[in-house]
Amino acid sequence: MTSTVETKPFTDQKPGTSGLRKKVRVFQQPHYAENFIQSVFDVVEGKDGATLVIGGDGRYLNREVIQTAIRMAAANGFARAIVGQGGILSTPAASNVIRTRGAIGGLVLSASHNPGGPDEDFGIKYNVSNGGPAPESFTDALYARTLEIDRYVISDMTDIDLDTLGETTVDGLTVEVIDPVTAYAECMEGLFDFAAIRDLIAGGFRLSFDAMHAVTGPYATEILERRLGAAPGTVVNGAPLPDFGGHHPDPNLVHAHELYERMMGDDAPDFGAASDGDGDRNLIIGRGIFVTPSDSLAVLAANAHLAPAYKDGIAGIARSMPTSAAADRVAQALDVPLYETPTGWKFFGNLLDAGLVTICGEESAGTGSNHVREKDGLWAVLLWLNILAVRRQPVAEIMADHWARYGRNYYARHDYEGVEQAGADALMTSLRERLVTLPGTTIGDLTVSEADDFAYHDSTDGSVSRKQGIRILFADGSRIVFRLSGTGTQGATLRVYIERYEPADGDLAQQTGDALAPLVAAAETVASIKQHTGRNEPDVVT
Known part of the structure; x- marks a missing residue:
């Protein structure tokens, strides 16, 4: 049996770089996960009779949302759901299964490198038939659907045994539990x-x-x-x-x-x-x-x-x-x-x-x-x-x-995690407003040669992605990049990328911190990081 459940939109379900990531307690709200999954299914074309892969990284809430996804897949006309044993499928393994089994796509339940637990993070993303994350055209349509959704459909079937390999058919959906490792x-x-x-x-x-x-x-x-x-x-x-x-x-x-x-x-x-x-x-x-x-x-x-x-x-x-x-x-x-x-x-x-x-x-x-x-x-x-x-x-x-x-590219990334969104946005806005005037200016011993807001023109499909990060390039080949990350679940994560090239006949044995010290100082000078974020230093340096 299938039930139709009335619902109202949540306004915070815009997918980030790798799907929707929120705190577990956000996903535990009534209808929250169901709204997002139904919105995915509403955007997917050709799902009737198709195969869907479902799996995750085993983090807290993984099994519960997999059961929900299975019931909703049955109600939305899928013919087969391939699920990793115990609800487990690594992201690359899920991509491999989608490709080798001819699936229309897959739900990957993960917040990647974010922490897990009842007070930590959970995530859902949709991968398309090539095994890769959905393109922006899909995620844009998905977000638009989340803002207008008023119902979802779900099977009344009981939970599937995720720990036993084999097939079970319920409400027209064949659920196949596979060994997640062998393939x-x-x-x-x-x-x-x-x-x-x-x-x-x-x-x-x-x-x-x-x-x-x-x-x-x-x-x-x-x-x-x-x-x-x-x-x-x-x-x-x-x-x-x-x-x-x-x-x-x-x-x-x-x-x-x-x-x-x-x-x-x-x-x-x-x-x-x-x-x-x-x-x-x-x-x-x-x-x-x-x-x-x-x-x-x-x-x-x-x-x-x-x-x-x-x-x-x-x-x-x-x-x-x-x-x-x-x-x-x-x-x-x-x-x-x-x-x-x-x-x-x-x-x-x-x-x-x-x-x-x-x-x-x-x-x-x-x-x-x-x-x-x-x-x-x-x-x-x-x-x-x-x-x-x-x-x-x-x-x-x-x-x-x-x-x-x-030669050697001395390189580091400085992460300022969980900063106030308003401050992070103000930092980026201030930089964007000065992009035209920065070239030719000096910061310490460094001279800015170019400054831009990176835009990508995809040569395969003609799509354009703008505002992908602010680049400040210096005359000696060094550069600083400022970007707000899309993988966090609260506040903003400011990432500052710092790079200096040393040719093959140069000093290749420096400590990275020493080689990049002038650029670290330049990043603070040009962006006023402390003023905008309230942080004296990054949370993580990699």
């Missing part, structure tokens, strides 16, 4: 030289992977320990927990500090890595050296040919605008195009579908390739391991070789 692991085994990596590990190579009590624990255990032969215990914090063990599942040097300290210790493993809440981000640390996400993207692109899937080379590289230009120099050396897009993996999807790029990356610890349409944390880890297995050099030596060839 993804097989995909990885088809991309990389697992035999070479096994030989590396068998020869005494040690690694440590911190799953942060998030979704990648089962995936990493299966691949790293069982299929590649890493020692038991290589994967730490491997059991997914609804509150991520009370920790913040963001793979950076602040929240993964235990891994960092392990890798900087006297008896450090050869290679360390971590992933985030939903498995799409990665942290790479060699013995005694942290690899920035921007540098990791560049190294992976430069060495991708060492893995079987990319042995014939790559078609191109795409990076988000705030990501450092390290990958640009690799693209130039490989004689392949480099595309600069706004932040958000959905902007890479069109380029990947068109075959214009193979490797994509964002400074926020996301890298991936054309195997799915999401960033993929374990993919990045495995490509690093494949490179290490072939080159047989330590991570630090690989980085030194890379900088000696391409």
Whole structure:
């Protein structure tokens, strides 16, 4: 039986960079999750008789919203719902299932790297049939629908057993509960030289992977320990927990500090890595050296040919605008195009579908390739391991070789989290008002050469995305970027990206903080960060 439930719009359901993210207690309001899911289904075309993928990162409220989504899928005419066992599907694994099973799309229940628990964050995003996040045309229509919705439809079926593999048909919907790990692991085994990596590990190579009590624990255990032969215990914090063990599942040097300290210790493993809440981000640390996400993207692109899937080379590289230009120099050396897009993996999807790029990356610890349409944390880890297995050099030596060839982009991101929205908006407005007058001015010893508000013109579909971040470029090639993030759930997150290029014959061994100190001071001078945010320093530096 199907019920039609009258409802009223919520005015705060505008999707951000990766769907709708709010506090759990917001999603627990009567009709809140149902309104958003129904609005998604109202915008989806061709859903009658179609297949829908549903899964999440296991955070608090995951199971309850999955049951709601299943009942609403039945009432909205879908024929099949594919659900990860226990409600679990990492974001890249969900993308893989959507693509391999011919699904019309999928609901991914996650707030990515945000904390979980009854007082923390939850999220829902819709991925389209290519496996990637819905484009802006879809999310714009979705938001418009949330503002006018007056009813939703839902089946009266009882809860589905999410823990038992197999199929159940209720109210015309076949619910298929699948093993969330196997298909993804097989995909990885088809991309990389697992035999070479096994030989590396068998020869005494040690690694440590911190799953942060998030979704990648089962995936990493299966691949790293069982299929590649890493020692038991290589994967730490491997059991997914609804509150991520009370920790913040963001793979950076602040929240993964235990891994960092392990890798900087006297008896450090050869290679360390971590992933985030939903498995799409990665942290790479060699013995005694942290690899920035921007540098990791560049190294992976430069060495991708060492893995079987990319042995014939790559078609191109795409990076988000705030990501450092390290990958640009690799693209130039490989004689392949480099595309600069706004932040958000959905902007890479069109380029990947068109075959214009193979490797994509964002400074926020996301890298991936054309195997799915999401960033993929374990993919990045495995490509690093494949490179290490072939080159047989330590991570630090690989980085030194890379900088000696391409030069080094000293780079950092300063995050001011949970600041007052009004202050953050005032900061950005003030910068926008001065864009015309900034070129030619000096800030300390730096001279501004250009200043703009980044706009992206998508060459594949003609769409234009404006106000994607304010860029201030200096005559020496340095730059500062200011941007408000769309991944938080309260207040505003101001992100300041700071970059300085040092050529290959320059000083490549500076401490990043020392190299960027003049630019950090310039950022405060030009934007009056303290005045607008009330903060003396950033909450997180990565």
